[in-house]
Each structure stands twice: as C-alpha cells, then as structure tokens.
Amino acid sequence: MTFAFRIAATDGDARTGEIATPHGIVRTPAFMPVGTQGAMKGVHWRDVKASGADIVLGNTYHLMLRPGAERIAELGGLHRFINWPYPILTDSGGFQVMSLSELRKIDHNGVTFRSHLDGAMVALTPERAIEIQNLLGSDIAMQLDECIRLPQQRPELERAMRLSLAWAERSKRVFETAAETAGSGRALFGIVQGGDDGELRAASSRALVDIGFAGYAIGGLAVGEPQHVMLRIIETVAPLLPAHRPRYLMGVGTPDDILEAVARGIDMFDCVLPTRNGRHGLVYTRFGPINLRNARHAADPRPLDAESRCPAARDYARAYLHHLVKANEMLGAMLLSEVNLYYYQDLMAGLRAAIGAGKLAEFCAVTKEGWARGDLAARSPDGAQA
Amino acid sequence: MTFAFRIAATDGDARTGEIATPHGIVRTPAFMPVGTQGAMKGVHWRDVKASGADIVLGNTYHLMLRPGAERIAELGGLHRFINWPYPILTDSGGFQVMSLSELRKIDHNGVTFRSHLDGAMVALTPERAIEIQNLLGSDIAMQLDECIRLPQQRPELERAMRLSLAWAERSKRVFETAAETAGSGRALFGIVQGGDDGELRAASSRALVDIGFAGYAIGGLAVGEPQHVMLRIIETVAPLLPAHRPRYLMGVGTPDDILEAVARGIDMFDCVLPTRNGRHGLVYTRFGPINLRNARHAADPRPLDAESRCPAARDYARAYLHHLVKANEMLGAMLLSEVNLYYYQDLMAGLRAAIGAGKLAEFCAVTKEGWARGDLAARSPDGAQA
Numbered sequence: 120m121t122f123a124f125r126i127a128a129t130d131g132d133a134r135t136g137e138i139a140t141p142h143g144i145v146r147t148p149a150f151m152p153v154g155t156q157g158a159m160k161g162v163h164w165r166d167v168k169a170s171g172a173d174i175v176l177g178n179t180y181h182l183m184l185r186p187g188a189e190r191i192a193e194l195g196g197l198h199r200f201i202n203w204p205y206p207i208l209t210d211s212g213g214f215q216v217m218s219l220s221e222l223r224k225i226d227h228n229g230v231t232f233r234s235h236l237d238g239a240m241v242a243l244t245p246e247r248a249i250e251i252q253n254l255l256g257s258d259i260a261m262q263l264d265e266c267i268r269l270p271q272q273r274p275e276l277e278r279a280m281r282l283s284l285a286w287a288e289r290s291k292r293v294f295e296t297a298a299e300t301a302g303s304g305r306a307l308f309g310i311v312q313g314g315d316d317g318e319l320r321a322a323s324s325r326a327l328v329d330i331g332f333a334g335y336a337i338g339g340l341a342v343g344e345p346q347h348v349m350l351r352i353i354e355t356v357a358p359l360l361p362a363h364r365p366r367y368l369m370g371v372g373t374p375d376d377i378l379e380a381v382a383r384g385i386d387m388f389d390c391v392l393p394t395r396n397g398r399h400g401l402v403y404t405r406f407g408p409i410n411l412r413n414a415r416h417a418a419d420p421r422p423l424d425a426e427s428r429c430p431a432a433r434d435y436a437r438a439y440l441h442h443l444v445k446a447n448e449m450l451g452a453m454l455l456s457e458v459n460l461y462y463y464q465d466l467m468a469g470l471r472a473a474i475g476a477g478k479l480a481e482f483c484a485v486t487k488e489g490w491a492r493g494d495l496a497a498r499s500p501d502g503a504q505a
Numbered sequence: 506m507t508f509a510f511r512i513a514a515t516d517g518d519a520r521t522g523e524i525a526t527p528h529g530i531v532r533t534p535a536f537m538p539v540g541t542q543g544a545m546k547g548v549h550w551r552d553v554k555a556s557g558a559d560i561v562l563g564n565t566y567h568l569m570l571r572p573g574a575e576r577i578a579e580l581g582g583l584h585r586f587i588n589w590p591y592p593i594l595t596d597s598g599g600f601q602v603m604s605l606s607e608l609r610k611i612d613h614n615g616v617t618f619r620s621h622l623d624g625a626m627v628a629l630t631p632e633r634a635i636e637i638q639n640l641l642g643s644d645i646a647m648q649l650d651e652c653i654r655l656p657q658q659r660p661e662l663e664r665a666m667r668l669s670l671a672w673a674e675r676s677k678r679v680f681e682t683a684a685e686t687a688g689s690g691r692a693l694f695g696i697v698q699g700g701d702d703g704e705l706r707a708a709s710s711r712a713l714v715d716i717g718f719a720g721y722a723i724g725g726l727a728v729g730e731p732q733h734v735m736l737r738i739i740e741t742v743a744p745l746l747p748a749h750r751p752r753y754l755m756g757v758g759t760p761d762d763i764l765e766a767v768a769r770g771i772d773m774f775d776c777v778l779p780t781r782n783g784r785h786g787l788v789y790t791r792f793g794p795i796n797l798r799n800a801r802h803a804a805d806p807r808p809l810d811a812e813s814r815c816p817a818a819r820d821y822a823r824a825y826l827h828h829l830v831k832a833n834e835m836l837g838a839m840l841l842s843e844v845n846l847y848y849y850q851d852l853m854a855g856l857r858a859a860i861g862a863g864k865l866a867e868f869c870a871v872t873k874e875g876w877a878r879g880d881l882a883a884r885s886p887d888g889a890q891a
Binding site: 451 | 542543544545546547548549551567571572576579580581585586587588803804806816820821822824825827828829831832834835836837838839885886
C-alpha cells in the first residue's frame with residue numbers, strides 16, 4: 120500500500136478520514152502512542168494494538184544511539200525489530216537533540232551533540248536523519264528541524280525557522296532520491312516552525328507547501344506555552360496547508376488540547392502523557408484526570424470506570440490500583456498506562472464518529488461536561504459516601 | 506470445593522496428582538509464582554494464568570503492612586482484591602520478618618518487629634498470623650514458624666525447631682476454631698524445621714504429623730546451603746510425612762533443584778527466581794540459563810526458543826530482548842519474567858506427564874542434557890556463526 124490520505128467527512132474545520140501506509144490504515148484524527156526506545160513503557164505491544172492504536176511513534180534520537188539504525192536495518196527494520204507490523208512514524212531526532220543531549224553545536228549543515236548515553240560526539244544532518252529513518256523503515260518520516268524553547272526573540276525564531284526550511288528542502292531531496300524510498304509507499308512530512316509568531320508561522324507554512332510534502336506537521340509547540348497560544352498558531356497555520364494532506368500537531372497533548380486541535384483541523388497527534396502519567400499514578404477518564412495516589416481511593420471497591428472497554432479500568436478495584444501505586448509495583452504502572460492508552464484511543468474514536476455524524480461540537484461539549492463534573496463521589500467498601 | 510489431595514500416579518518417590526481447593530484444582534507437582542505485595546512483578550495476572558500456573562503465593566508480611574489484612578477483607582478478600590479467582594497460598598509472614606524487618610524480638614509468644622515501611626512496631630503471633638490469613642481468605646494457610654540462617658549451632662537450631670512446633674500446635678488450634686475456617690474448605694500446613702540437622706528434622710517431622718496437618722512444608726532451606734544438604738534433608742523428612750498429604754518445599758528454587766526435589770517426593774514449590782531473574786535479564790530455557798545482557802545476543806535475529814509455547818520467547822528477536830534489557834525498558838523485565846514463568850510451568854507439566862508415564866528418570870536426564878548442551882551457537886543477522 121502506498122501513502123495516501125482520504126477525507127471521509129468534515130465538520131467545520133475538523134476532518135475524519137484514513138491515511139493509507141505500507142503497513143496499513145490509520146484512522147484520523149489519530150493519536151500515536153510514543154514507543155521511545157523501541158518499546159512502549161509498561162505496555163505490551165498486543166495491548167497497544169488492543170487499545171485501538173493504528174500507528175505508533177518511534178524516536179530516531181534514541182534508536183540511532185541504541186541499538187543503532189544500521190543494527191535495526193540488519194535485523195529487518197523497526198517494524199520487525201519491535202514486532203509491531205502496523206504503521207510507524209519516526210521523528211527526525213531534532214527535538215530530543217535539543218532536550219536530552221549536551222554540547223549541541225548547530226550550523227547550517229546540521230547539529231553535533233554529545234550522546235546522553237556514552238558521551239560520544241554524534242552528528243545529525245538533514246540527510247543523515249532521512250538515512251536513519253530509511254534504515255528504520257518507518258511509514259512516515261519527518262524532516263530534521265530546529266526546535267527552540269519559548270519565549271524567544273523574533274530574530275532567533277526567524278533564524279531557526281529559516282534553517283528548518285532549508286533543512287526541509289534538503290530532506291525532501293534526499294528522501295526522494297534514496298533507493299529505499301522508490302516504490303516503498305513511504306512518506307515524508309515537513310515541519311512548520313516559527314515559535315509563537317504568527318507571521319513567521321505563516322511564512323514557514325507557505326514555503327513548506329511550495330516545497331511540497333505528503334503531510335505537514337506543526338512543531339515547536341507544547342513546549343510550555345499557554346493553550347491559547349498553541350490554538351492561535353493552529354488557526355494561523357491550518358488554513359495555509361493543503362486540505363488534502365494530513366496535519367500533525369507534534370507532541371500534543373492533553374485530552375482537552377486534542378479536542379481543541381481537532382476542531383481546528385488537526386489530524387494526527389503524539390504524546391508521552393498517557394504512559395508517563397500512568398507510571399506516576401495519574402489516569403485520564405471520562406470523569407477527568409484521577410490521581411490514584413490519593414487516599415480517597417484506598418478503600419474504594421469500585422473500578423475506575425465500570426463502563427470502560429479497557430480491562431484495567433474495569434476489572435480492578437480502585438483500592439487495588441491505589442495499593443499498587445503506593446507499593447511502587449510495576450503492575451500499577453502497567454495497568455494505569457493501559458487505562459490511559461485506551462482512554463486516548465476511545466477519545467479519538469469518539470471524535471471520528473462525531474465528525475462523521477456532523478456532531479463534533481456536541482461531542483466536545485458532552486466530553487468536557489464529563490470532565491468538569493469530575494470523579495465519582497468517594498466511597499468506602501461498606502457503600503457509605505465518605 | 507473442600508481441600509483434598511489425590512495422588513494419580515507415582516514413579517519411585519515422585520508423585521503426581523491434584524490438590525482440590527475452594528478456588529479450584531492445583532495439579533502437582535506444582536510451582537507457585539510469588540505475588541509478593543498482591544502483584545506479580547512485571548506480569549499481568551492473565552499472563553500468570555496463561556503460563557499454566559494453577560496457584561500463586563501471597564506474602565502475609567507484605568500484605569499485613571500494606572494495605573493491611575483488614576482492608577483486604579473489607580474489599581472481599583485477597584482473591585477479589587488482586588482479581589485472581591484461582592487458588593492462593595499465603596505464607597505466615599515469619600520468613601520476611603526475619604529477612605526484611607529490623608529490631609526483631611522473639612519469645613515464646615511470637616515476634617515483634619519494626620516495619621520496613623514506616624518503622625511502626627508490629628507484633629505477629631501464631632494466632633495473629635492465622636487471623637491475617639483468614640482475613641486474606643487464602644486457600645492454603647501456613648503456620649507461623651521461626652526461620653533461622655544457616656550455618657547455626659545445634660542448640661539454636663533445636664530451640665527454633667521446638668518453638669516452631671509449639672507455634673504449629675497453637676496455629677492449628679486457632680485455625681480450627683476460627684469462624685472463617687468452618688465449612689470453608691481451606692487448609693493449614695505445618696512447617697518442618699531443624700536446619701541442616703537430620704535428627705532435628707526427623708523429630709520436627711514426627712511431632713508435626715502427631716499434631717496433624719492437611720499438608721506439610723519443609724521450611725528453612727534455600728537459605729544459601731549447598732544443594733546436597735537440601736536434598737539430604739528432603740530424603741530425611743519426606744519418608745516421615747504421610748504419603749497422602751502434599752509436601753511443600755518452601756522458597757525453592759532453580760529448575761535443577763525442582764527436578765531433584767520432585768524425584769524425592771516433593772509436590773509443591775514457590776520461588777521468586779523466575780520474576781526476579783527476569784527483571785535482571787536472566788531467563789531459564791531448555792538450553793539452560795541465558796543472560797540477555799550478554800553482547801552475543803546484540804545482533805541475533807532468532808527468538809529465545811522458536812518452539813516455546815510462550816509468546817515472549819517466540820515472537821521477539823534476541824537482539825530486541827537484549828536491547829530492552831540494556832535500555833532498562835520495563836518491557837524487557839515484563840517479557841523476560843513471562844519467559845521464566847512459562848518455562849517453570851512447562852517444566853512442571855513435563856514432570857507431571859513423566860511421572861504419570863513412569864518415565865521421570867528419563868525426563869530428568871533429557872532435561873539436564875539440554876541444559877548441559879547450553880544455548881544455541883551465537884549467530885549474527887547475516888546467518889554467519891559468530
């Protein structure tokens with residue numbers, strides 16, 4: 120199967136459809152759980168699939184350092200290495216170079232950094248980032264970009280945006296000429312940069328569209344800025360992108376971020392929140408976020424959500440989940456990460472169905488009302504309200 | 506269902522049969538994985554069951570301290586709390602009091618210790634150990650005993666053995682008079698003590714049989730003594746125990762320990778090795794133990810054991826498992842613990858079938874030959890022998 124995007128229905132600016140990839144269909148809007156180092160933290164791959172995920176994200180930065188892209192290629196590519204025969208998107212490594220490594224030197228050619236694992240100096244250029252992703256064999260590859268922290272002065276934002284554009288062009292050139300690309304059906308996405316500056320974002324968008332990509336990502340957000348800034352940037356960028364290409368908001372976000380971004384025309388998301396928060400005892404539910412560390416759950420025999428499709432949310436007492444979290448049992452992290460992966464996927468399924476039925480506003484309102492009502496009233500085992 | 510033991514076949518001193526319990530049948534010889542704090546470290550309960558485990562062990566010491574036996578009883582008992590509706594054996598807490606807590610004071614009445622969690626002083630008597638296990642609702646309860654380290658002088662071994670006998674008598678009295686016992690079908694096991702002293706072990710066995718228990722455990726072994734000492738004690742004790750009662754070798758052991766003990770008439774085992782070693786990258790296989798940290802696996806595309814019934818042993822490259830272990834990914838601990846739980850259960854199934862067919866010696870010889878041959882020759886992805 121070759122990369123293609125088909126929009127089945129729209130509702131306002133929101134769209135629902137399907138992305139075809141060499142490893143299968145991705146239903147959009149789609150949430151991609153993050154399998155950082157070739158593993159989803161605390162969750163078996165079979166449960167990632169069972170949660171409803173069509174596609175996962177792999178981190179080029181982590182995989183290039185360990186076990187190495189050439190090693191993974193020798194072993195048959197990333198899909199085979201991790202035993203996930205479904206679609207995979209890989210990022211370019213740029214974001215983690217900025218956030219994890221030390222001693223970064225950036226110039227027009229690329230970035231040189233010191234590995235956080237063994238201190239080795241590593242060079243990453245737009246060309247090498249594509250080569251690595253070709254070796255991994257991901258269905259969707261991302262251009263190398265420069266991601267900078269906010270707030271930032273405009274000249275610095277503009278410098279990074281222009282550099283990312285130059286790298287976009289080089290990425291596309293090498294991606295299209297690589298032997299691994301020909302006939303593979305794999306796709307390359309460009310990344311809009313420009314920080315919180317609408318003019319720079321617009322210029323970046325237009326220039327990227329001129330270069331032409333199979334899909335467009337909005338990068339450099341979810342780096343600590345307020346939600347309204349993120350939404351304003353989406354409102355600036357989305358209308359400038361071609362309607363028939365998928366739009367991917369990188370590194371976002373909370374369930375509320377996702378609702379708001381989908382309503383503004385975003386098709387794809389990735390975020391570590393479901394697994395990271397699950398490991399720390401926090402779950403997302405239709406009652407809003409619930410912290411299982413809280414003593415209110417210590418004697419509560421009820422499941423997290425009796426109506427959930429997720430076995431972990433349905434088959435265990437809150438008191439048990441609380442106990443596992445307090446006792447630092449791996450099973451706590453495992454079950455709560457699963458709860459979150461299911462909740463995110465159920466949210467995406469709800470969004471897709473709502474857009475298909477032309478009822479997105481209603482779905483978002485009902486969902487937010489559920490979050491606002493909050494969790495069930497506390498209860499102890501004898502049934503008394505606490 | 507009420508507790509009962511039926512021997513279906515014998516082969517030399519070895520026996521195979523079934524223990525009936527209120528929560529179902531346990532096929533013997535049986536291996537009980539250890540769910541220390543109400544969780545199997547790194548393994549979903551559904552996978553514990555799928556591995557072939559009929560029964561698991563819960564630790565009274567951990568559960569009494571957190572979340573507390575009364576709390577678990579309020580929540581419907583241990584089976585319901587952990588959502589494992591199959592047989593459970595609980596130990597008495599004595600072993601962990603010795604190994605984990607500080608400031609132990611032992612007298613004829615019981616043991617007082619400082620909790621390793623919050624420093625609180627806690628008293629454990631034979632009567633309280635039974636009360637806790639009644640609250641947990643385990644299918645098989647264990648008497649409180651005093652477990653001491655080896656080597657030890659005979660007077661000290663004898664003192665601890667006599668104390669354990671006195672506690673055995675008190676345990677039986679309170680177990681039989683407790684309301685929770687009547688009509689429950691639950692069973693209490695006595696524990697043979699006496700260290701590495703055959704005479705003391707024999708005296709302990711005879712006195713316990715005079716008191717009369719539903720089953721008999723051999724405690725105080727697997728504490729660092731050589732295997733031949735453990736086997737000598739089994740050879741002393743087993744013939745003194747009634748043939749129609751299950752015999753449980755506590756805290757044992759390696760696959761080889763289990764083969765040798767089964768051949769000497771042991772029916773039940775528990776050990777943390779499968780999960781603890783799995784978390785540290787070591788797996789048990791029909792090729793013997795394999796350390797996935799070893800660089801020989803880094804580029805090996807083969808599964809751990811292509812013929813295994815275990816998905817984790819069959820569906821992932823050794824190179825991937827090596828990567829997960831090196832990257833400290835939770836999924837590594839999860840998959841390798843699963844590999845070990847399956848291997849132990851497959852070993853028990855093999856032992857049961859062999860005893861049933863009168864071919865135990867052959868089964869043990871073939872199994873040990875497999876271990877002695879060792880792992881597959883190293884191989885790299887291009888198929889070359891390294």
